[in-house]
Amino acid sequence: MIEPRLVKILRDIVGDDHVTTEKADLICYSYDATQQKFLPDVVVHPISSEEISLIMKMANAENIPVFPRGAGSGFTGGSLPTRGGIVLTTERMGSILEIDEENLIATVEPGVVTEQFQKAVEKVGLFYPPDPASLKFSTLGGNVAECAGGPRCVKYGVTKDYILGLEVVTPTGDVITTGGPTMKGVVGYDLTKLLCGSEGTLGIITKIVIKLLPMPEAKKTMLVLFDSIDGAAAAVSAIVSNKIIPTTLEFMDGRTVDCVREATGLEVPKEARAVLIIEVDGDRDHLSGMAGKIEKIIESLGVVEVRVAETAEESEALWQIRRAVSPSLRKVNPDKFNEDICVPRSKVPEMIRRVDAISDRHGIPIVNFGHAGDGNIHVNIMIDKKVPGDMEKAEAAIEEVFRGALELGGTMSGEHGVGIAKAPYIPLEISEKAAEYMKTLKRALDPNNVLNPGKIFLDE
Amino acid sequence: MKRLEDLNEEIEQCVKCGACRAHCPVFGAERQEGRVARGKVALAGAVLEDEIDLDKKVIEDLSQCLLCGSCSAQCPNKVPTEDIVAAARRRIAEQKGLSTFGKAVAAVIGRPRLMNTVAKAGGALSGLLFEKLPENSGLRLRFPLPYLDADRTLPPMAKVPFREKVPEVIDGDPGKPTVAFFTGCGINYMYPAIGEAFVAALKFLGVTIIIPKEQACCGLPAVSAGSEPTVEKLARQNLDALTSRPVDHVVTACASCNAGLGHIYAGLGEEFEKLAEKTEDIFVFLEKAGLADELAALPPASEKHRVTYHDPCHLRTRGITREPRAILRALPQVDYVEMPDAGTCCGLGGTYSVYHYENSKKIGARKADNVATSGAELVATDCPGCIMQLQDSINHAGGDQRVVHILELLAEALPGKE
Secondary structure, three states: OOOHHHHHHHHHHHOHHHEEOOHHHHHHOOEOOOOOEOOOOEEEOOOOHHHHHHHHHHHHHHOOOEEEEOOOOOOOOOOOOOOOOEEEEOOOOOOEEEEEOOOOEEEEOOOOEHHHHHHHHHOOOEEOOOOOOOOOOOEHHHHHHHOOOOOOHHHHOOHHHHEEEEEEEOOOOOEEEEEOOOOOOOOOOOHHHHHOOOOOOOOEEEEEEEEOEEOOOEEEEEEEEEOOHHHHHHHHHHHHHOOOOOOEEEEEEHHHHHHHHHHHOOOOOOOOOEEEEEEEEEOHHHHOOHHHHHHHHHOOOOEEEEEEOOOHHHHHHHHHHHHOHHHHHOOOOOEEEEEEEEOOHHHHHHHHHHHHHHHHHHOOOEEEEEEHHHOEEEEEEEEOOOOOOHHHHHHHHHHHHHHHHHHOOOEOEOOOOOOOOOHHHHHHHOOHHHHHHHHHHHHHHOOOOOEOOOOOOOOO | OOOHHHHHHHHHOOOOOOHHHHOOHHHHHOOOHHHOHHHHHHHHHHHHOOOOOOOHHHHHHHHOOOOOOHHHHHOOOOOOHHHHHHHHHHHHHHHHOOOHHHHHHHHHHOOHHHHHHHHHHHHHHHHHHOOOOOHHHOOOOEOOOOOOOOOOEOOOOOOOOHHHHOOOEEOOOOOOOEEEEEOHHHHHHHOHHHHHHHHHHHHHOOOEEEOOOOOOOOOHHHHHHOOHHHHHHHHHHHHHHHOOOOOOEEEEOOHHHHHHHHHHHHHHOHHHHHHHHHEEEHHHHHHHOOHHHHHHOOOOOOOOEEEEEOOOHHHHOOOOOHHHHHHHHHOOOEEEOOOOOOOOOOOOOOOHHHHOHHHHHHHHHHHHHHHHHHOOOEEEEOOHHHHHHHHHHHHHHOOOOEEEEHHHHHHHHOOOOO
16 A cells, blocks of 8 residues: 555646556556566556656655556566556657658657557658567557567567667656767767666656668568478578578468467468468569569478468468467467577577477477577467466476577577566576676666566566 | 356456557547456456455446457457456446446336337427538537537437338238348437338348337347346347247348347347347348349449448447448449548447547547548448447538448439439
């Protein structure tokens, strides 16, 4: 319970209508996509950096934790109010402030939904490439805080590659700006890059300056079925070594294909043990013939079938197959642990073999799909929590998957971040000294440990 | 109808991914978690687990749902939020009683004779009570009655309800099917012209039409308000009325009635299931009867109108999107254009717009925007409720587009009509 005196202070800062302690509201802001639940004491909906600054000053004076939240769609618990206190949502800060067509940059508030921003810049022929699967509902503030990725990262990079500058409220309530609207800038530390992916532990993002690209003229999509995961992986390497960087190179393993076939009745031959969806973009002239060139490169690698989309509708139909994956997994088992390891591109087949072995050893289904082009594999461990022993098996499997990825020179998380879900495994990947370096930063910037405490490092 | 307890598994299917935030029209109007499907499902779950009492805020949040099904259609796990919210509302009604307006709804629609009297009084008085506005901005009428915002524009009530003007049986050609016409309240009391167009279309095909006098409201407003006894009572009365004579199909020209008879009733028992199976939307019926081809063979019209289509939620969520468009496109006087987001809810949501007219107007304003973007002069749809709401939204936006039922355009195009 929060003292009424403090609720009154919050009401004075943001207005009566934008503070709530109603139980129904606390429940509505208690969860994210990890499906864990922690009730906050109060939910505030500020509208400006000034208001957020005052909230942080109060939080420091009164020693109350503050948990910033965008859409609450994260997979690792970055926005969960694990220690009660204040949930601070950016839902009212949803304006696109400027699209500067002369300098190809835009300035937005953190609550803008990613897809809405993309549509707005596409209207004037510009392009914001990062495309996390949640782009229809996740916010740009959340994307920056988690450094979101997506299929197009193969060619275009991740969120941090497009962030030129930020306005941030620091954990102690100061308002600072980092970087700015220039393409270059090396004065002082690169705080912009530090804040991208800091999971809301080092500051609350209140404004974002974004770099844009010209919209590519056209794209071409093809779906290729392979008789083995090795063939698909060899195809990825062959395409890249032939100096073609596709926009996306999505793969599904044989078990994923089986799930999709079973759930949706899609016509995919049984011999297909791996699928690649390859999309290339660029000038229309340049693209014509590209599909043919790719077909030639991969033809000796165990190709079962190639489908090339000639129209936007046909392309959409190919992507439908990819989108059918997540819903169809439920048919395997009701509960899913979705890990997002990333390994060097060449190690993908070895990683898939290791995951298959882990799956067989524990007797629980694990299906793999994801972004082959950058080695980012979504490992889905499918269990039924109601079956005794399944949870323990899943936990053991998760750790083995992480260890496997690290042994191959990879990382535990390519996109989702650490939050609380991956925090117990941090020592597997980050050395004690490196962790200490990070914690020293956090302690110096947030001396009272009030901003998103206990995230990334559980015991902090 | 499923109780909240029976929906535990469906509630647990929600993995809180947040995808509904992209599709919920109410959340689009008011961006806070209690307004979106994920929040309402979480609250229903909390109610079920006795984590929270049915306090004022929970009731308010659960009332903020159009039951439009936009979320379920896009949900990766297909969580049936509209069923969960409707069940939660029934629990609220059981424990707390119906709201004042809910009681009024149940009282009026639950007693068809009373409804007839109230509606007819409205018709007789409409000249006195309602201020008429120019024809070209649609029939704009003010409706300053309790529960209705003075700002809302409504069509006039029919002076004589549709079912009192037509015979109960209209014989068709031998060998042709027999259909029962379930008119619903919108057509009976507000838009009799749609009923007349329905009769004209089926007469053209030589179909025998039965329009049972004893039919009542489908009960969907009571589903929205949470009154289960009213729904069951009406379903029984309609079952009796519609099965008193043998018919091949029960046909509706109102999306909501179609969902009532074809979907809600199916959960009430075996005999209701049979009725649900026989229930067909008018355009599904007409398309199957091959009308699109007959229309395409008609001589071209001298003057064409740019027409767009709005998908009523109660058809769209059940996969009926192609047939109404097929008939509309085949009409000789129609130059069809698709509007952006044709499938998003108009914002009426049964009793929703009466409780939450401000949000309902915001949702409608987006729709009016989309209509304007399409460049259409006419918006055609397949639901009197949507017609009422869309016209109100366009009137508020200052647009001059008119909203019509596809049947009205069809009747205009049929040969033999001058």
